[in-house]
Amino acid sequence: MDDDDLHARLKAYEGCPAAVAGTGRDPVNVPMIRHWCEAMGDRNPAYTGLGAIAPPTMLQAWIMRGLGGLGGGDDPAAQATQGRAQAYDELLTLLDGAGCTAVVATDCEQEYLRPLRPGDEVAFDTVIESVSPRKTTKLGAGYFVTTRTDVRVAGTLVGTHRFRILKYAPAKRTSRPREHRPRPVVNRDNAGFWEGVRDRRFLIQRCADCDTLRFPWLPGCNACGAAEWDVVEAGGAGTVFSYVVMHHPPFPAFSPPYAVGLIELAEGVRVISDVVDVPYDKVRVGMPVELEFRTYDDELTLPVFRAREGAV
Template sequence: MSGEPEVHVEFEARLKAYEGLPAAATGVGRDLVNEPMIRHWCEAMGDTSPAYTGPDAIAPPTMLQAWTMAGLTRRPERTAAYDELLTLLDASGHDAVVATDCEQEYLRPLRPGDRVTFDSVIESVSGRKTTKLGTGYFVTTRTDVRAGGELAGTHRFRILKYAPAHRPSKPVERRPRPVVNRDNAGFWEGVARHELLIQRCAACRILRFPWLPGCNACGSPDWDTVAATGEGTVYSYVVMHHPPFPAFEPPYAVGLIELAEGVRIVSNVVGVPYDEVRIGMPVRLEFRRYDEELELPVFQGVGP
């Protein structure tokens, strides 16, 4: 046991040696910055800002990473040093991975037609950390994104490479808990009262969902809420067959529900067979309890 701390010190020194080495070199975006991707992004995010349309359009700043992503293929720009670091962590038993957070800094807007280039560096490898997931190491990479040779933004991405903690098996699997933060806590407080609350901008009075810290339409940070009537229709849906997840029993229908108020919410469609769910089907809000802690808004299919 006396040699165990020395082993950790030596191993962490090996990890630290990768700091400052490139993780990706001379990367080039697969596509030019383009209007269709900007439009798809804005539609998915519900962002109607006029800055992203028209002849003087710019790309939403938060799309910074989108122009450098490889999709399902491995990018040739990824370096041997980054692969070696991950292999070293895998071989030491830290073979599970989870993305933990990212940080972005914007220096100049990207516009349709820009060709994005980028380089990444292994910025830091933490000391050994103990988390609820297990013991492991945080690896942070920094990607500098350029357009026309000019630095447009910086993207820091952090992962945890860890050895999963051994936990006793639970006789009953529980559904994942929703992430509650300062921006959406009011929504979950409403759910506890069996209210489905929609944010309303205090300035332009536009309704928005999901909850956001500011208005996409006018930028105002001030808002109040209105309670949904609970009436809606299935705008779109998918039926989940695979892969199976603990506490879920496929097949089941997940719907994008358009509420009578005009906003949309993703939730389960219940009370009708999964293969009878249809676009345009009327649904009605109900609150379903899944365990002693978790109650969620779901939508009951309404017959003709």
């Protein structure tokens, strides 16, 4: 089967269901909202107290199936409300048969129509929105598959979640020079931050109305919603709030195992970055760190963190 024939077969699944009549495992609830806000460091008062709403970016959290996968055990009726539709499984099987056996999530987009509130019971339907022509990437050649999930409460649309994956045939690895690190995605919202990095300054946004500091950079204040802002420069001191050790998968320009930290700066915001010059098994929650700007090649400088003297 050539690429054109395969793509024609894949496109026949556009508009077919990927999940039908799905339901959230739990109603929108205060404990989950609290856990989310604590993990994100989001202190917006709109998410606490009487009349609290759920953070909009939690939209997907209410419809995920959980670590156990299907929530219905051996009950076919329960599985039908939580599992994938046959058309989606057929699409993935077709791609597997074409050699596209690997998968990676690439991006998602969300639209919010009204806030979710504690007690709301969510329902959702998912369709296969599009399948791209064959694309060649550094990972390998394959197809981008986009699904669209419409989330409803009592029959009213409250949000839309688009999720895109790449199903691909892994490229054959050959010996080659060490690759450059991936470049950060720079857009109109965060360009000022990366301009600061080039000048070896770590800039944090500050709301012009309520003085709330925020990171990563956003187009509006997550505390009061104001659009105007200025910046303050971080002093560089921080602590490891949390961390993970990356073992797999291997990625060009990185040599696992290595530690990636969630660093809480002295100013109160948190940033994800490498913890460098420390053995991965010596990184600890609460470890004092300090900012360093490290140049990796002629074009790339990144903010990283190293243990403060005497911390290890």
